[in-house]
Amino acid sequence: MSTDYCEAGRRVYEQELRGFLPARLFDAHVHLFDGSCLTPGTVFPERSIYRKFGGVFTIEQCLEWAAALLPEQEFHLNSFGHPAPDCDLEASAAYTGAVSDNRRFFGMALVSPEDSAESVVRRIESHRLIGYKPYHAFVKGKAAGEVTIRDMLPAAQMEVADARGLAVTLHIPRAARLADPLNQAHMVELCRRYPNARIVFAHIGRAYYLNGVVGLLDGIAACPNAFLDTAMVNHEAVLEYAFRNFPRDRILFGSDAPVAFLRGKSVEVNNQYAYLMGEPYEIGTAIYDAAHAVAFTYFYYEQLRGIRRAAERAGLSSGDIANLFFNNASRLFTDVAARNHGRRKD
Ligand SMILES: [Zn+2]
Numbered sequence: 528m529s530t531d532y533c534e535a536g537r538r539v540y541e542q543e544l545r546g547f548l549p550a551r552l553f554d555a556h557v558h559l560f561d562g563s564c565l566t567p568g569t570v571f572p573e574r575s576i577y578r579k580f581g582g583v584f585t586i587e588q589c590l591e592w593a594a595a596l597l598p599e600q601e602f603h604l605n606s607f608g609h610p611a612p613d614c615d616l617e618a619s620a621a622y623t624g625a626v627s628d629n630r631r632f633f634g635m636a637l638v639s640p641e642d643s644a645e646s647v648v649r650r651i652e653s654h655r656l657i658g659y660k661p662y663h664a665f666v667k668g669k670a671a672g673e674v675t676i677r678d679m680l681p682a683a684q685m686e687v688a689d690a691r692g693l694a695v696t697l698h699i700p701r702a703a704r705l706a707d708p709l710n711q712a713h714m715v716e717l718c719r720r721y722p723n724a725r726i727v728f729a730h731i732g733r734a735y736y737l738n739g740v741v742g743l744l745d746g747i748a749a750c751p752n753a754f755l756d757t758a759m760v761n762h763e764a765v766l767e768y769a770f771r772n773f774p775r776d777r778i779l780f781g782s783d784a785p786v787a788f789l790r791g792k793s794v795e796v797n798n799q800y801a802y803l804m805g806e807p808y809e810i811g812t813a814i815y816d817a818a819h820a821v822a823f824t825y826f827y828y829e830q831l832r833g834i835r836r837a838a839e840r841a842g843l844s845s846g847d848i849a850n851l852f853f854n855n856a857s858r859l860f861t862d863v864a865a866r867n868h869g870r871r872k873d
Pocket of ligand 1: 556558758783
């Protein structure tokens with residue numbers, strides 16, 4: 528399926544993003560998978576976001592979307608599969624490896640806490656991946672709201688990440704997210720106990736509203752191996768807070784594509800957030816604008832817009848912006864790939 532990009536999107540790009548975005552953009556948080564990654568018989572629900580993309584989101588589709596939305600940028604990415612119980616983790620690691628070249632495209636294995644350290648190593652080595660991504664939905668025998676970071680990342684797996692200097696992208700669990708005291712303790716413990724692992728806290732710790740971030744980055748900011756990715760955060764004040772209170776050379780731009788290629792915007796409401804949706808797909812706390820009261824653009828553009836305004840407010844230099852959009856991620860993942868898989872020959 529091709530993109531639904533149109534003139535209104537072009538105007539957003541021309542008027543608000545062109546001239547702000549650097550020549551190269553590294554998206555550190557992308558979900559890529561084809562049909563082979565899904566367990567046989569998988570059917571996505573009618574309102575699943577993947578229905579928009581034909582039930583898969585391949586690298587070819589991603590590059591087509593990126594070319595539409597970012598017509599002048601060289602696009603690099605770090606990808607992982609579709610983190611859900613209907614994903615075949617081995618097949619997904621193989622797909623991720625097949626689409627990664629460790630130059631422009633990097634990839635992580637999805638891991639369940641039940642996977643042995645040996646199987647994690649095998650996935651990473653045989654597919655030349657740069658780390659892994661656990662997910663709370665892979666933890667069994669606990670209510671979703673009770674899952675802890677320790678449940679998601681067993682010590683044996685973290686020892687592998689530490690020994691090899693791997694990157695781990697972590698979507699933190701629990702309703703209070705960064706404000707959860709157990710999360711705070713486990714996040715800092717993870718960074719300190721495994722100082723050679725690079726821990727990327729996805730979605731700025733899932734802080735989509737201001738109260739969810741203020742005062743809550745200090746613990747991990749003090750850990751040199753802690754990183755943030757900005758995936759799905761379009762909130763200017765949250766982004767500004769991160770730019771002012773977290774080392775800028777450890778913030779990675781990420782989008783959460785393909786979710787970011789839907790039309791919508793995340794909005795703060797009364798110390799919560801909702802996804803206002805211009806299309807009838809269901810993600811998290813979605814509110815669909817069925818009456819078409821407003822014209823939406825892509826979450827991807829809303830994120831870039833939010834970053835632009837936050838960067839202006841926080842006084843980011845053009846060097847900071849190039850680092851955020853490209854150098855921080857490229858440096859991190861290139862280094863992990865070189866340590867683990869050797870330097871690629873030209
Ligand atoms: Zn994601």
